[in-house]
Amino acid sequence: MLERLLVLSVVLFCIGLYGVLSRRHIIAVLMSIELMFNAVNVALVAFSRYVTPADLGAPGGLAENARYVLTGQGLAVFVIVAAAAEVALGLALVIALMRRTDTLDITAVNLMRR
Amino acid sequence: MISEAAVWGIIALPLAAGVLAALALLPALRPLARASGYVAILGVAGAFALSLAALDATLGPDAAAGFGVRSWLTVGDPSSAGGFEVTVGLLLDPLSAVMVTVVSGVSMLVMIFSLGYMRKEPGAEGGAWADYPRYFTYMSWFTAAMLGLVLAYNLIQLFVFWELVGLFSYLLIGFWYHRPAAAAAAKKAFIVTRIGDFGFMLALLYLYLHRAEFLAQGLNPFEIPDILAAAPLLSAGVATWVALGILAGAMGKSAQFPLNTWLPDAMEGPTPVSSLIHAATMVAAGVFLVARMFPLFEESAVALNAVAIVGGTTAVLAAAMAVVANDIKRVLAFSTVSQLGYMFLALGVGAWQIAIFHLLTHAFFKCLLFLAAGSVHHSVHTFDMRYMGGLRRWMPVTYVATLIGALSLVGIAPLAGFWSKDEVLAAAWAADGAGDVGVSRLVLVLGMAAVFMTAFYAFRLVLMTFHGRFRGGIDAVPTDELIPDEVSLVGHVHRAESPWVMLLPMAVLALLAVVAGVALNAVGALGPLPAHGLTHFLGGVASDFDPAIAGVSTVLALAGIGLAVAAHRRGVLALTDLPRPWSVLHRFLAGRLYMDHLYETLIVRRVLYRGLFFATDWADRRLVDGTVDLVGWVGRNGGRAVAQLQTGQVQVYGVGVFMGVIVMLMLFMFQR
Numbered sequence: 001m002l003e004r005l006l007v008l009s010v011v012l013f014c015i016g017l018y019g020v021l022s023r024r025h026i027i028a029v030l031m032s033i034e035l036m037f038n039a040v041n042v043a044l045v046a047f048s049r050y051v052t053p054a055d056l057g058a059p060g061g062l063a064e065n066a067r068y069v070l071t072g073q074g075l076a077v078f079v080i081v082a083a084a085a086e087v088a089l090g091l092a093l094v095i096a097l098m099r100r101t102d103t104l105d106i107t108a109v110n111l112m113r114r
Numbered sequence: 115m116i117s118e119a120a121v122w123g124i125i126a127l128p129l130a131a132g133v134l135a136a137l138a139l140l141p142a143l144r145p146l147a148r149a150s151g152y153v154a155i156l157g158v159a160g161a162f163a164l165s166l167a168a169l170d171a172t173l174g175p176d177a178a179a180g181f182g183v184r185s186w187l188t189v190g191d192p193s194s195a196g197g198f199e200v201t202v203g204l205l206l207d208p209l210s211a212v213m214v215t216v217v218s219g220v221s222m223l224v225m226i227f228s229l230g231y232m233r234k235e236p237g238a239e240g241g242a243w244a245d246y247p248r249y250f251t252y253m254s255w256f257t258a259a260m261l262g263l264v265l266a267y268n269l270i271q272l273f274v275f276w277e278l279v280g281l282f283s284y285l286l287i288g289f290w291y292h293r294p295a296a297a298a299a300a301k302k303a304f305i306v307t308r309i310g311d312f313g314f315m316l317a318l319l320y321l322y323l324h325r326a327e328f329l330a331q332g333l334n335p336f337e338i339p340d341i342l343a344a345a346p347l348l349s350a351g352v353a354t355w356v357a358l359g360i361l362a363g364a365m366g367k368s369a370q371f372p373l374n375t376w377l378p379d380a381m382e383g384p385t386p387v388s389s390l391i392h393a394a395t396m397v398a399a400g401v402f403l404v405a406r407m408f409p410l411f412e413e414s415a416v417a418l419n420a421v422a423i424v425g426g427t428t429a430v431l432a433a434a435m436a437v438v439a440n441d442i443k444r445v446l447a448f449s450t451v452s453q454l455g456y457m458f459l460a461l462g463v464g465a466w467q468i469a470i471f472h473l474l475t476h477a478f479f480k481c482l483l484f485l486a487a488g489s490v491h492h493s494v495h496t497f498d499m500r501y502m503g504g505l506r507r508w509m510p511v512t513y514v515a516t517l518i519g520a521l522s523l524v525g526i527a528p529l530a531g532f533w534s535k536d537e538v539l540a541a542a543w544a545a546d547g548a549g550d551v552g553v554s555r556l557v558l559v560l561g562m563a564a565v566f567m568t569a570f571y572a573f574r575l576v577l578m579t580f581h582g583r584f585r586g587g588i589d590a591v592p593t594d595e596l597i598p599d600e601v602s603l604v605g606h607v608h609r610a611e612s613p614w615v616m617l618l619p620m621a622v623l624a625l626l627a628v629v630a631g632v633a634l635n636a637v638g639a640l641g642p643l644p645a646h647g648l649t650h651f652l653g654g655v656a657s658d659f660d661p662a663i664a665g666v667s668t669v670l671a672l673a674g675i676g677l678a679v680a681a682h683r684r685g686v687l688a689l690t691d692l693p694r695p696w697s698v699l700h701r702f703l704a705g706r707l708y709m710d711h712l713y714e715t716l717i718v719r720r721v722l723y724r725g726l727f728f729a730t731d732w733a734d735r736r737l738v739d740g741t742v743d744l745v746g747w748v749g750r751n752g753g754r755a756v757a758q759l760q761t762g763q764v765q766v767y768g769v770g771v772f773m774g775v776i777v778m779l780m781l782f783m784f785q786r
Contacts, residue, residue, distance in 0.1 A: 021768050029765075106764060113762025 005046035012039035026097070026104045030090045037083040041076045048072020116171035118181040121204050124164045124214055125262045128221075131157020132254030138247035147243040151232075154250035155225045158257055162218040165211070165261075172211040173651070181206070183267055183337070198325055198335065203267030205338055208651050209470065213264040213402055216474055217395050220481050221257040223619035224390040225250065227485050230615040231386050231492065249289065253390070256282035260395050264402060269318060269336045272403075276314070276363070279399060280307050283391050287383040299379040306376040310366015317359025324352050342409040350414065357410050357417035360403060361424070368400025368454045371428040375709050377451055378435075381443040385491060388443060389484030392450060398473050401457045405466040411548075412464070418549035422462020422542075426557030429455030431707065433567035437574070438689060438703045441497045442487045445575050449523065450480055452564055459561055460538040463554045464547015467654030468537045474648075475530035475630050479522035482623035486516040489612040489620065490579060494587030499575065500688055501591055504584040508609045513580045515620045520572040522627040524671045525565065527664070533631030535565070539667055540660045565667050569674025577682040 012035055019032025048071060098104060134157075135150035137143055183203035190197020232245050259278035266272035281304075288300030318336070321328075325335040327348060333340035345353060364370070369377035377397065381388050391397070404411065404421060411417050429452050436448030453476045460469035489512045490505060491497055506513035522531035539561050541547075545554030587607035611617070632640065635648040637659040646656030681687045692700055705711070 017772065021765050021772070109764075110762025112764065112767075113760055 002046055002050040005042060005050075009039045009043040009046065012036075012042060024105050024107055026094055026106045029106055030087065030094070033090070034083060034087065037079060037086075041079050044072045044076045044079070046072075048076075116167050116206075118204065120164050121168055121181065121206055121265065124161045124168065124218070125258050125265065127160040127164070128154075128157045128218075128254045128258040128261065131160075132251045132258065135247055135254060136251040139251075147246045150247040150250045151225070151229050151243070154254045155222060155229075157254055158218055158222045158225055161257070161261060162215070162222050165214040165218045168206055169211040169215050172206060172208050186268075186271075192334075193329065193332075198322065200270050200336060201268050201334065202271050203337075204265050205267040206265065208653065209402075209405060210264050212470065212474070212648070212652070213398075214261050216477055217257065217260050217264065220395065220477055220623075221253070221260075221390055223622055224386045224481065224485070225253060227389075227488070227616050227619040228253070228384075228386040230613045231488050232384065245289075249384070252282055252285050252289070253387075256286060256391065257395075260399065263399055267338060268334075269321070269338060269341070272338070273314065273318065276367070276399065276403075277311070279396055280304060280311070280367075283380075283396050286387040286391060287380045289383050289387065293382065296382040299376075299382040303376040303380045306373055307366040310363045310373050313359045313362025313366075314364075315359075317356045317363070320352070320355050320359060324348075327352065338406065341407070345410045345413050348413065353410055353413040354416050357407070357414050358420065360407055360410070361417060361421055364400030364403045364458075365424060366400070367403070368397050368458070369451050370400070370424050370454065370458060371431055372709065374428060374432060374451050375706070375713065378439075378444050378447040378706070381441070381447050381497075385443065385484060385488030388447070389481050389488065392447060392484075395477075397450060397454055398457075398477065401454065401461065401469055401473050404458070404461050405470055408461070408466045411461070413548075415549050418462050418464065418547060419553045420462075421458055422549055422553050422557045425455045425458025425460070425462055426560035427455070428452065429459060429564040430560045430567070433564045433571065435703050435706055436571040437567055438700050439571075440500050440688070442490065442499050442502075442575060442579060443484070443497050445499075445571055446480065446483055446487060449483075449568070449571065450476075452568065453480065453523070455564070456535065456538050456561060459557045460541055462547070462549060462557065463542045463545060464549065465538070465541035465654070467649045467652040468534070468541050470652060471635050471648050472534035472538055474634060475522070475534040475627070478623050478630050479519045479529075479531055479627040482515055482620060482627050483519035483523065485616070485620050485623065486512050486519060489515075489616050492612045492616065493610065494607050496588045496591055498591065499578040501585050501587055502579045503582040504580070506580040507584075509580075509611050511611055511617050511620070515624045516576055516580065518624045518627055520576050524569045524572050524675065525667060526671060527668065528632060530627050530629070530631035532664075532668075533635060533637070536660075536664045536667060537635070537657075539565075540657060540663045543660065543663055544657055562667065562670060566670040566674045569671040570678050573675045573678035574681070574687055577678060578687055581682065 016032045016035030016037075016039060019035065020029055023029050023032060094104070097109065101109060103109075131154045134153045138147045138150040181204045183201045185199055186202045187200040188197070189199070192199035228249065232249050233243065256279065259275050259282055263272055263275035263279055266275055284300045284304040287303050288296050290296045291300070321335045321341070328335040328340060328344055331344060331347065333344050335341070366373045377392055380392055383391070411421065432448045432451035432455060436445050436452060439445045439448060453472070457469040457472050457476070460466070460472060487497070489509065490502065493505065493509060494502055496502075518529070522529040525532040525535040527533075539558060542554050542558035542561060545551045547554070589607055633643060636643050636645055644650070649656040678687065689700060691697075702708070
């Protein structure tokens with residue numbers, strides 16, 4: 001099952017990457033970034049479920065002291081939080097940009113050139 | 115015995131006198147200008163007295179050679195091959211003692227003569243003594259430099275004084291610097307001698323590169339006694355190259371062919387300067403240097419042959435050019451070059467003591483002839499012999515002096531020139547030096563030919579100047595031949611003998627020109643005088659008087675005199691309107707073999723300007739500048755190209771980041 005989940009993750013990531021690099025509408029770019037975040041989340045959760053640390057079942061190992069190993073899932077929650085913050089910041093930037101340049105076309109903005 | 119301080123005084127006294135004389139250049143001390151002459155003469159007289167004491171010290175059985183040698187410049191560890199040491203010191207041996215005596219003595223006489231000669235007309239600008247301070251300063255410093263050269267213990271020390279001599283000769287030749295001809299002559303003398311000095315510098319460099327051979331024996335590669343001690347132990351190539359380099363320097367200073375072109379032009383200086391520098395001292399420096407380094411030359415037959423051939427060629431060519439010259443000082447200048455050729459000839463056949471002997475007698479009679487020429491100029495205000503004639507009627511003393519000088523120059527027994535010239539030719543005949551016998555025979559023939567020509571031009575000078583009818587002096591010179599600036603320097607003809615300050619030095623020199631040969635180096639013991647005194651004093655082996663050589667040279671000399679007298683009787687001594695083959699030769703010689711033309715047109719203009727300098731100019735503009743420009747072009751245009759990548763488009767940046775990640779991933783994957 002890990003392979004299928006990883007394929008899903010890669011497909012999602014690539015769709016997101018394509019969207020980031022090719023869409024001209026700035027909202028679409030932000031949405032594509034969300035896709036890439038979630039591709040990463042899928043990978044994290046999948047690894048957390050299927051990849052077991054080598055010493056987990058060993059005598060005196062981690063399994064004897066901990067009932068659940070939920071490191072991957074925890075990390076995924078952090079990513080979601082960070083993504084939410086990023087969207088809030090990104091939308092704020094979009095609004096500021098809209099007020100300033102009256103366009104949502106990302107190629108029309110080249111302020112970084114200066 | 116003599117103290118070291120006294121020997122340093124030989125150099126220091128003229129130097130200090132020059133400083134004092136220069137003080138009169140200050141506007142406040144201008145009224146004392148006349149005293150600067152006496153100060154300078156006192157300084158040189160002091161040096162002369164000390165020189166006599168030094169000469170006396172070297173006559174003793176415990177003849178001290180050198181004094182304490184002081185370190186001047188030390189680089190690294192002098193005892194290892196990585197470093198070297200330059201020392202300063204005094205080398206007082208018979209050779210240098212004789213030389214300082216002659217240099218300071220002749221210099222003193224010339225300065226006394228200059229008191230009269232350098233005095234201007236009373237109404238001249240700045241007063242009658244306006245030229246005194248500058249002139250006597252240069253003369254004192256020149257004398258000091260020459261004395262320092264002679265006494266140097268170290269070749270680098272010698273080279274420093276060598277160049278100082280060159281500098282002061284430049285200043286003295288160009289003394290009347292407002293005359294373009296004098297300025298050009300000074301520059302020419304400086305540059306041409308510099309070509310020879312370059313060879314000298316290469317010799318010093320070569321010694322430095324081979325210093326390991328000296329250090330292995332605990333010797334210093336620059337100290338003269340050490341070089342002479344090491345000479346027999348050096349590998350043959352080293353001795354040859356060093357000797358040839360030194361010869362190049364000596365050829366420049368002594369105006370030997372083909373570096374002889376500067377000396378005739380150098381007659382643009384005041385006549386006493388010509389007398390001192392270009393007859394008695396400076397040009398003798400080259401002969402002195404070769405004599406000083408002679409053990410080194412003795413190790414190399416190639417170098418000795420080169421010295422002999424250079425000397426023989428110069429003796430003949432310069433004598434031939436003297437035959438056709440009309441300027442009395444030019445005749446004497448070519449004569450000097452020719453006589454220096456004799457000295458080199460003597461050096462080349464291995465008889466350096468004889469070369470020094472000839473140097474001494476030549477210093478006396480040539481200095482005398484130059485002073486006489488100055489005295490003549492003082493009366494007729496021109497140097498052109500075509501406008502002289504008949505001067506013996508009101509210049510009897512100058513006439514007798516010139517006659518004595520000429521007879522000595524020609525080599526008529528028993529005058530000084532006879533004995534020295536005869537010994538030079540006898541040494542060439544004996545050919546017992548390290549050079550080839552064939553070369554000795556060749557230069558003997560050249561020397562004999564020069565004897566004939568010398569006799570002709572010397573009596574051509576005497577007859578054109580003092581005999582016949584007076585042809586008008588400066589007043590008869592066509593106006594278009596006068597240099598405008600020169601008119602202010604000269605006055606008008608006054609038919610009178612020169613003042614006694616000018617005649618006294620001439621009388622002393624005339625006496626020396628008569629007796630010096632017998633007194634210094636008689637062929638047989640004569641009362642208190644030992645036989646071959648100078649040769650033995652300088653450590654040489656004297657050869658017996660050779661009646662055959664003396665007879666042949668005397669016959670040739672008399673033939674030359676006879677030819678001159680015969681030409682004078684027929685009135686063709688000016689050598690104008692010669693028949694066909696002779697006129698071509700005359701033009702060739704009067705054009706000085708077209709050597710100036712060759713140097714100026716071919717070497718300087720063609721080879722240097724259009725060849726070498728053009729090529730280096732091209733390389734500088736295209737290669738050097740081009741490389742620098744290319745670096746700038748790459749920076750500017752490369753930066754502009756890279757700047758195009760900065761679009762400000764966030765998605766383009768994203769592509770770049772993504773590509774970079776892929777590249778890093780691929781590197782990471784293919785690494786293992």
